Amino acid sequence: EDQVTQSPEALRLQEGESSSLNCSYTVSGLRGLFWYRQDPGKGPEFLFTLYSAGEEKEKERLKATLTKKESFLHITAPKPEDSATYLCAVQASGTYKYIFGTGTRLKVLA
Amino acid sequence: DAGITQSPRHKVTETGTPVTLRCHQTENHRYMYWYRQDPGHGLRLIHYSYGVKDTDKGEVSDGYSVSRSKTEDFLLTLESATSSQTSVYFCAISDPSGGEDTQYFGPGTRLTVL
Numbered sequence: 001e002d003q004v005t006q007s008p009e010a011l012r013l014q015e016g017e018s019s020s021l022n023c024s025y026t027v028s029g030l031r032g033l034f035w036y037r038q039d040p041g042k043g044p045e046f047l048f049t050l051y052s053a054g055e056e057k058e059k060e061r062l063k064a065t066l067t068k069k070e071s072f073l074h075i076t077a078p079k080p081e082d083s084a085t086y087l088c089a090v091q092a093s094g095t096y097k098y099i100f101g102t103g104t105r106l107k108v109l110a
Numbered sequence: 111d112a113g114i115t116q117s118p119r120h121k122v123t124e125t126g127t128p129v130t131l132r133c134h135q136t137e138n139h140r141y142m143y144w145y146r147q148d149p150g151h152g153l154r155l156i157h158y159s160y161g162v163k164d165t166d167k168g169e170v171s172d173g174y175s176v177s178r179s180k181t182e183d184f185l186l187t188l189e190s191a192t193s194s195q196t197s198v199y200f201c202a203i204s205d206p207s208g209g210e211d212t213q214y215f216g217p218g219t220r221l222t223v224l
Binding site: 031032034036041042043044045046049087089091096097098099100101102103 | 141143145150151152153154155158160168200202204206211212213214215216217218
């Protein structure tokens with residue numbers, strides 16, 4: 001069964017304290033892995049798509065990496081405005097369905 | 111921002127009443143999705159559509175039906191609402207024909223079934 005597990009469930013960081021969020025997945029052939037940011041009361045906002053092991057993508061203080069079993073979202077020198085829930089999703093080969101993890105709630109303290 | 115709107119944005123209804131949620135897009139994307147989001151469960155797929163009149167079930171489709179008569183509109187219907195269907199509902203769109211399978215989400219509908 002295709003599955004996505006995110007850890008930790010919640011993370012509190014001091015401003016400037018770098019860390020990583022994990023997304024482990026089990027899928028019968030990966031079509032793509034997606035990272036989203038979700039602010040309270042809003043829909044998820046797209047961040048990155050990764051397609052193959054070894055691929056990396058960056059945007060401001062965020063960097064996403066992918067291996068054959070997991071993905072990491074690295075946050076470098078976070079700021080309070082990076083506080084949000086970060087969601088990971090996978091899409092299996094041969095389907096256009098997406099399977100989401102339950103997310104990591106990040107709180108960055110000033 | 112992707113042109114996706116959902117209506118209504120909030121709704122309170124009674125158990126046993128029918129409810130229809132609407133998703134409207136202006137992007138001409140082929141794929142449209144309905145999810146529900148609940149604490150501890152994350153986003154779960156209810157139904158999705160891969161073209162006009164073409165739909166398929168997701169992992170939590172019981173009690174829900176969908177219709178897509180036009181590219182831009184995807185309707186989610188709860189034939190007889192139950193308290194377990196209290197949730198936040200999100201619509202999403204994607205169009206893999208451009209080489210990117212990215213999903214873009216609407217603002218959500220908060221549904222309360224009393």
